[in-house]
Amino acid sequence: MKPDTPLERTRMTMPSVGEFFSSTGILAHAGGLRFEYRPGQLQMALRIEKALIEGTHLVVEAGTGTGKTLAYIYPALRFSMITGRRIILSTGTKSLQEQLFYKDVPFLESILGPLNICYMKGRSNYLCRQKLQDVPTASLSGAEALHFKIIQDWAETTGTGDRAEIAALPEKSTLWGRIDARTDACSGKDCAHFLDCCVSEMRRRAAESNLVIINHHLFFTDLEIKMKAPDAAILPSAAAVVFDEAHELEQIASDCFGVAVSNRRVEDLVWDIRKGTSDADRRAEVSKVAGTVVERFALFWAAMPGKKEPARIVFDGRPEFVVERNEIYSGVLTALQLLHSVLKSIALDDESVSSLVQRTSHLFAELRFLVESTSDSAVFWIERRMSGHGNTLNTFIQATPIDVSEILAVSVFETYDTTILTSATLAVQKGFAHIRKALGIAEAEELIVPSLFDYPKQAILYVPKDIPDPRDDGFFESAKAHIAEVLRICQGRAFCLFTSYDMMQKMHLKTSCRTRCFCMGP
Ligand code: SF4
Secondary structure: OOOOOOHHHHHHOOHHHHHHHOOOOOOHOOOOHHHOOOOOHHHHHHHHHHHHHHHOOOEEOOOOOOHHHHHHHHHHHHHHHHHHHOOOEEEEEHHHHHHHHHHHHHHHHHHHHHHHOEEOHHHEEEEHHHHHHHHHHHOOOOHHHHHHHHHHHHHHOOOOHHHHHOOOOOOOOOOOHHEOHHHOOOOHHHHHHHHHOHHHHHHHHOOOEEEEEEEEOOOOHHHHHHHHOHOOOOOOOOEEEEEEHHHHHHHHHHHHOEEEEEEEHHHHHHHHHHHHHHOHHHHHHHHHHHHHHHHHHHHHHHHOOOOOEEEEEEOOOOHHHHHHHHHHHHHHHHHHHHHHHHHHHEEEOHHHHHHHHHOOOOOOOOHHHHHHOOOOEEEEEEEEEEOOOOOEEEEEEEEEEOHHHHHHHHHHOOOOEEEEEEEEEOOOOOEOHHHHHHHHOOOEEEEEEEOOOHHHOOOOOOOOOOOOOOOOHHHHHHHHHHHHHHHHHOOOOOOOOOOHEEEEEEHHHHHOOOOOOOOOOO
């Protein structure tokens, strides 16, 4: 029988989940150890397909070696191609997001032919063409002027606007933060570049895809934006969401649903206000008031408790802070109020200033919440971090909600028919009560797929007792000696993972002279 409809064609060209993963199926014949038949993978894929069809939530712990990424991509893809309903795949880390898009998807395409799957990043990864056009080039430093030229040339040819395409732009470029497409300064449909906007283009691609690959941070940021301004959200609607690395969901949701005010946020606002006021007479007035905001905030950040070094501390004693530092704190609030009223009067004649009025009023309200709130449903922090280019200490005041379960229950688990939560480590005492309570999942199917590995026979646990703190000078030599010892015990069959690229390269140089080591990194 010849297929008449796209639906029938999909059914005929895409093997069933059972056929795809079975011991005699396509995967088993795909070649290479990675794709050998794994019963746990088949079991997981079938349960995911069932959850998608029945519209239920599913929590799966899949031990190492299950091959879980294919176990959810294939049933999700098949379901989407048959029903025409899109599915979002969300990961905790960028590296897994890249693995899905640059390894798993091409592998599936080598078997199934071209697929409709896209990869979305947060808005700050994309170029804002309007901001690029508005950059006051006279104010750029030498390095920034060079970066501006690189970006300008690239902007004429890029189809995506994704900064990852510009290899020549240093990671630490200070210019990118001024011209990226983050929501704050976006005028949306009113923008002259709306039609060739990189974010709009990304949205269009996502809206035409069967699967959209994102990370949890983008998922929750988008959810938060949707609650406040549905038009500014970027993720398309979807029938289901698959959360891999689901053990990170609670922490990432807490961070995204929190409130934060930082010196960077104030600087960005002042920058946008200074360049966003077109009336020359009013510009001088605004610049003066904005200057007062900058000066008062400088005193405020200096008065924050804690040492002026990178660290995160609980913001204890906030009522005392308000009393003891009242002059400085009130000074900031008064300056913000004045800025707000000047902008508001300009907005009467110039609508484009309205978003700046709104941002100033949000900053004012959120600062008051962070300093004065007596809420016991959040933890209040002060965090100091070095900037990307390593020469500025940025200060953040943050409130992180203690419990995100109510927000997630309504906005995720009651909104989507199906969510799949998976990770290699989700269960506590072989059950999921803990994660379900933390995330607000009232009902869900559950599955534990044991690891293929025999850990008691195939692994060792080695905890060095005398290793110095990683910030100490002696850390490197000590870590090197311990790694050499582990490599000796394992006869070299080890995988050494580093959080710092420099440390990885240094360690490779020092250890590879005695052991054959392969070094892999970005
Ligand atoms: S629509 Fe927004 S992000 Fe896009 S170019 Fe315009 S201001 Fe920038």
